[in-house]
Amino acid sequence: xxxxxxxxxxxxxxYALPVSESPSADPLxxxxxxxxxxARAAEAAKFDFLLFDDALTAAADENGFEPFTLASxxxxxxxxxxxxxxxxxxxxxxxxxxxxxxxxxxxxxxRAAWNVLPDRxxxxxxxxxxxxxxxxxxxxxxxxVVRGLWDTWEDDAxxxxxxxxxxxxxxxxxxxDHDGVFFRVxxxxxxxxxxxxxxxxxxxxxxxxxxGAEVVFTEARGRDELLTFANLTPIVDTARVLDGEVxxxxxxxxxxxxxxxxxxxxxxxxxxxxxxxxxxxxTRLVVPELQARGIFRTEYAGTTLRDHLGLxxxxxRFSSDAxxxxx
Amino acid sequence: MTSxxxxxxxGLMFWATGTHPAGWRHPGSKPDAAYDIGFIQKMTRVVEEAKFDFLFLGDRLxxxxxxxxxxxAQMSRxxxxxxxSAIAAATSHIGIVITANPTYHDPYSVARAMxxxxxxxxxRAAWNLVTGAxGAAxxxxxxxxxxxxxxxxxxxxxxxxxxxxxxxxxxxEPHRFDHRGRYFSVxxxxxxxxxxxxxxxxxxxxxxxxxxxxxxxEADVIFSGSPDFEAAREYYSDVxxxxxxxxxxxxxxKILPGLSVITAPTTAEAVRIFDGLNDxxxxxxxxxxxxxxxxxxxxxxxxxxxxxxxxxxxxxxVRGNDPLAPVPASIADQVNEDGHVLLEHxxxxxxxxxxxxxxITYKDLINGLGVGTGRASLVGDPVQVADVIQHWFDNGAxxxxxxxxxxxxGAxxxxTDLVVPELQRRGLFRTEYAGRTFRDHLGLxxxxxRx
Numbered sequence: 001x002x003x004x005x006x007x008x009x010x011x012x013x014x015y016a017l018p019v020s021e022s023p024s025a026d027p028l029x030x031x032x033x034x035x036x037x038x039a040r041a042a043e044a045a046k047f048d049f050l051l052f053d054d055a056l057t058a059a060a061d062e063n064g065f066e067p068f069t070l071a072s073x074x075x076x077x078x079x080x081x082x083x084x085x086x087x088x089x090x091x092x093x094x095x096x097x098x099x100x101x102x103x104x105x106x107x108x109x110x111r112a113a114w115n116v117l118p119d120r121x122x123x124x125x126x127x128x129x130x131x132x133x134x135x136x137x138x139x140x141x142x143x144x145v146v147r148g149l150w151d152t153w154e155d156d157a158x159x160x161x162x163x164x165x166x167x168x169x170x171x172x173x174x175x176x177d178h179d180g181v182f183f184r185v186x187x188x189x190x191x192x193x194x195x196x197x198x199x200x201x202x203x204x205x206x207x208x209x210x211x212g213a214e215v216v217f218t219e220a221r222g223r224d225e226l227l228t229f230a231n232l233t234p235i236v237d238t239a240r241v242l243d244g245e246v247x248x249x250x251x252x253x254x255x256x257x258x259x260x261x262x263x264x265x266x267x268x269x270x271x272x273x274x275x276x277x278x279x280x281x282x283t284r285l286v287v288p289e290l291q292a293r294g295i296f297r298t299e300y301a302g303t304t305l306r307d308h309l310g311l312x313x314x315x316x317r318f319s320s321d322a323x324x325x326x327x
Numbered sequence: 328m329t330s331x332x333x334x335x336x337x338g339l340m341f342w343a344t345g346t347h348p349a350g351w352r353h354p355g356s357k358p359d360a361a362y363d364i365g366f367i368q369k370m371t372r373v374v375e376e377a378k379f380d381f382l383f384l385g386d387r388l389x390x391x392x393x394x395x396x397x398x399x400a401q402m403s404r405x406x407x408x409x410x411x412s413a414i415a416a417a418t419s420h421i422g423i424v425i426t427a428n429p430t431y432h433d434p435y436s437v438a439r440a441m442x443x444x445x446x447x448x449x450x451r452a453a454w455n456l457v458t459g460a461x462g463a464a465x466x467x468x469x470x471x472x473x474x475x476x477x478x479x480x481x482x483x484x485x486x487x488x489x490x491x492x493x494x495x496x497x498x499x500e501p502h503r504f505d506h507r508g509r510y511f512s513v514x515x516x517x518x519x520x521x522x523x524x525x526x527x528x529x530x531x532x533x534x535x536x537x538x539x540x541x542x543x544x545e546a547d548v549i550f551s552g553s554p555d556f557e558a559a560r561e562y563y564s565d566v567x568x569x570x571x572x573x574x575x576x577x578x579x580x581k582i583l584p585g586l587s588v589i590t591a592p593t594t595a596e597a598v599r600i601f602d603g604l605n606d607x608x609x610x611x612x613x614x615x616x617x618x619x620x621x622x623x624x625x626x627x628x629x630x631x632x633x634x635x636x637x638x639x640x641x642x643x644x645v646r647g648n649d650p651l652a653p654v655p656a657s658i659a660d661q662v663n664e665d666g667h668v669l670l671e672h673x674x675x676x677x678x679x680x681x682x683x684x685x686x687i688t689y690k691d692l693i694n695g696l697g698v699g700t701g702r703a704s705l706v707g708d709p710v711q712v713a714d715v716i717q718h719w720f721d722n723g724a725x726x727x728x729x730x731x732x733x734x735x736x737g738a739x740x741x742x743t744d745l746v747v748p749e750l751q752r753r754g755l756f757r758t759e760y761a762g763r764t765f766r767d768h769l770g771l772x773x774x775x776x777r778x
Contacts, residue, residue: 030446030520032416063497063518066443072412073447076364093431095388095467103406106362107413126505126514127435153403160351160358165607167351167358167399170392186466190390190403192362 011262011295012269012309013287014084014229015042015279016051017070029064036077038276045283046297048308049082050074051271054117068100075108082305083108084202084215086115089142091128094183097142098149101199102191110195110304115202116143116211136208138182143201143211145185148176150198151316152188174318196306197313214311221266227309230261232270236281245273251285258286259295335720335755336548336581336727336769337747338381338424339374339739342400343367346587347733349607351399353600356734361404368417370736377743378757380768381422381453383530383550383729384410388431389463397629408440415448422765423448424530426455429486430479431468434513437486438493441527442519450523450764454490455530455550458483458538480537485510487529487545493517494526495776502778525773528765534562543569546580547769550729552702553584559703559724581726581769584719585702589733590741594708598677601706604733605694608632613646630696637692641666645689653686669695676706702731709745716746717755 017035039050052067064070071083083104087097097114105112118139120130157172176187202215209223216226233246234257240249247257261267272282290296306313343360344351351358360366371382384407394402404410407425414423425444427437437454445452458480462473474482485508496502496516504515531538531546542549543566551566553559562584567577589604591597611631616638630636634646642663645654659670659681670687673695679685705712719725732738750756761767 032447061501063501063520065446066408066439066519069408069412069440069443069447072409073416076368076413076416091433091436093468096432096436099406100409103409106405107364107409123514124435126512128433129510129512158359162352162354162356162358165349165352165609167395168392168402170395173390173392182469184466184469186389186463188390190387191406192403 009310010297011258011290012048012227012229013045013296014049014051014082014269014271015047016053016231016271016273018273018275032065032070032073034276035070036074038279039074039078039081041280041283043078043081045287046300047081048269049084049111049113049305051115052083052085054086054088068104071112072104072107075104075111079109080111080300080303080308082111082113082200082308084113084115084200084305086117088117088119089139090118090120090130091124092142094142094145095149095185095189098146098189099191101146102150102189102194105194105196105199106192110306112194112196113200113202113215113305114146115204115217116213117204118208140208140210141180141182143208145176145178145180145183147198147201147212148178148317149185149187149189150194151318152176153191153193154316154319155193155197158192172318193316196304197316200305200309200311215309217271227268227311228266229269229271230267231273232258233274233278234258234272234282234286235274235278236285251289254282254286255289255293258290259293262295333578333726334757334770335716335750336380336583337374337377337756338383338422338548338550338583338727338729339370339379340383340385340585340729340731341367341370341735342385342398343370343404343735344400345734345738346400346731347604348397348399349604350732350734350738352607353604353734353737355737357736360735361400364405364410364413367405367410368414370739371414371418371421371423373736373739373743375418375421377747378760379421379743380727381424381765382414383424383455384426385455386426386428386457387461387464388428388459389461389467391463408444411444411452412447415444415451418451419449420451420760420763420768422451422453422528422768424453424455424528426457428457428459428464429483430459430474431464432486434486434489434511435493435517438490438517439519441490442494442517442522445522445524445527446520450766452522452524453528453530453548453765455532456483456487456541456546457532476535476537480541482510484541487541489513491526492777494522495778497521498776498778521776524764524766525776528769528771539566539569542566543575543580544573547771549580549582551582551584553724554701554703556703556719556722556724559584559719560722563724579771583727583729584725585731586716586728587702587704587731587733588712588742588746589706589738590709590712590745592708592745594678594706594711597706597708600737601676601733605690610650610690610693611636616644616646632693632696634689634693636696637669637689640696641669641692645692648689650690650693651688653688654681654692656681672704676704678706709749712742712746713749713753713755716750717753720755 052071067085071085101114152174154172159166178185201213204217217229221228231245234254235248237248240253291298411423411425465473498521501516506513528547530548531542532550570580589601611633614635638644643661673691679687
């Protein structure tokens with residue numbers, strides 16, 4: 001899916017929920033209402049997405065909600081904002097992960113994305129009865145199986161015709177019959193094709209070209225066809241100070257910093273990483289400034305994450321349209 | 328939290344388009360309900376307002392287009408953990424039962440997701456531990472074959488011990504442990520704080536010896552598939568007896584048979600709904616009598632809906648008859664044991680008989696196929712339904728029921744509007760929740776942590 005540089009209309013903004021950042025004593029960590037309030041604040045500010053990190057990739061002794069269950073809870077308490085959920089390929093079965101992701105896309109009405117994590121940690125290898133030593137090749141295969149499973153039900157497989165009694169068109173439900181090095185998965189998935197067709201795939205570094213990613217979280221621009229997001233911790237303050245991801249300044253200075261990096265083509269957007277209070281300051285003071293400059297949306301143009309990111313909805317690999325494309 | 332009076336417990340077996348194969352065609356049903364989370368939340372609130380103990384999210388790990396005829400509601404659905412979170416967000420008291428099969432999961436993942444839902448719901452999560460009868464699931468998980476019963480239960484037993492340990496492993500401070508067993512090497516603690524219920528509720532279902540044993544030892548609720556009162560009583564006393572051997576008091580373990588209920592203000596209206604649902608399911612072509620009678624179980628398998636299947640079952644060749652013609656009374660002298668069971672079932676669900684004005688037809692016999700292999704099925708007015716529920720509850724066959732609605736929302740609201748008030752009038756069922764957690768509804772205390 002190539003992104004035309006010329007038509008990029010808007011800067012994109014995500015917010016990384018700091019749910020597993022704090023020590024175990026912090027009661028906010030298990031306060032879903034507070035997290036929903038933050039999600040709604042980000043949605044009111046027209047952010048593209050929330051990022052749900054996965055403590056399974058953290059080396060430190062972090063804890064918090066399991067990300068898919070939390071994202072689902074947030075999904076039904078919001079209506080527009082995207083939900084980017086991190087999940088490791090290392091500690092999952094592709095069939096289970098395909099279900100979780102597809103299901104979240106249905107529950108949210110097409111707002112889910114999967115942030116593919118290739119990481120493994122000794123601590124969690126020990127929690128998942130895993131031997132060390134799989135490779136990036138396993139992750140490649142894992143992602144390809146998940147993406148294949150998403151397509152096993154064609155968009156119009158369900159007829160649900162009460163009058164004739166035809167519930168599905170069996171010809172539009174497909175086996176995947178994947179037989180690879182690491183996985184054998186027959187399919188079909190037991191979830192209908194996700195509203196977005198394929199969920200948006202993101203990854204943290206420009207690691208593999210094989211995952212069909214459309215978003216990359218990185219400090220320097222990734223491959224040209226990827227939407228590039230850099231981390232940013234903006235702190236509204238009186239004096240302008242730059243310190244890595246942390247940028248201090250007044251609202252105009254912060255907007256300048258963001259606009260510069262965006263218009264220069266360095267990035268397509270930012271993942272804001274800050275505490276709840278700083279997020280509120282950012283949405284109250286900096287977002288209106290970005291909107292006034294015409295580089296950030298004042299209304300969502302659509303309802304799905306693909307809409308927000310300007311990404312087209314892919315046809316299914318088993319659909320008759322896809323066959324036409326092949327011949 | 329101990330109460331002197333025994334209390335009935337009710338759950339809703341939730342398949343979004345109903346448990347009857349034609350439930351989705353019933354007027355007023357919502358054929359796309361499986362993916363409409365707003366509708367699913369609304370149905371959960373309906374049973375929460377009726378003070379049900381729980382909503383039960385069933386699952387299966389393989390699908391096949393052949394299910395369209397037998398169990399269309401089971402072809403596909405939302406994944407249960409994500410669905411449960413979304414339901415929790417819209418409700419405040421009702422327990423939410425998530426089906427997860429250890430054979431195809433990691434203990435750490437199940438412990439983590441279940442603990443997370445318990446936090447999100449304020450202590451209302453439950454795990455329905457199944458080991459899965461669907462052999463086809465193996466092909467979705469890089470396995471060459473589905474394990475046999477012993478292997479699945481050995482694995483599940485250790486799996487559960489690891490999950491229980493993980494749930495206890497992070498309270499005020501993390502407790503490190505290193506489980507090394509036959510199947511799993513798992514280091515704790517969990518990366519989720521100890522769930523509000525301490526240990527989320529455990530459900531189990533099954534009839535095999537291994538299953539009864541696991542349920543008696545570990546489960547808080549057993550969901551059973553007893554087709555009639557006698558079978559239910561045998562099961563009830565067997566499992567409660569086993570629980571006693573494990574040092575558990577009989578009241579710690581609730582046994583809830585599945586129960587299909589079609590009810591309406593009058594018996595005649597209930598029968599009309601039942602007939603209407605069955606009329607939606609087409610009959611199969613007639614065939615030779617030879618061949619095995621499928622009693623169901625495997626994906627998409629069920630007896631063919633024709634008089635050949637009836638003939639095989641009852642031991643009398645009734646092929647060639649008009650399905651709508653009345654069955655002669657003389658058949659009662661010719662049929663085998665299964666035939667008598669079938670006739671009794673047809674009488675009980677249609678209120679028709681072999682004599683009199685309202686006669687049993689051949690089609691009624693076809694509609695009754697499969698009886699004796701699954702759960703009990705009731706058709707009747709609210710008093711008739713409540714009478715059966717009370718009879719089972721008072722006579723050692725059930726602590727409550729897992730209600731199967733043939734069609735949704737109709738069969739759900741009929742039960743909550745008509746039968747629940749009748750049960751409450753009789754003092755059998757709560758009129759208010761006594762607490763906020765699923766443990767509270769079951770009268771179970773929060774267990775102490777093992778650390």
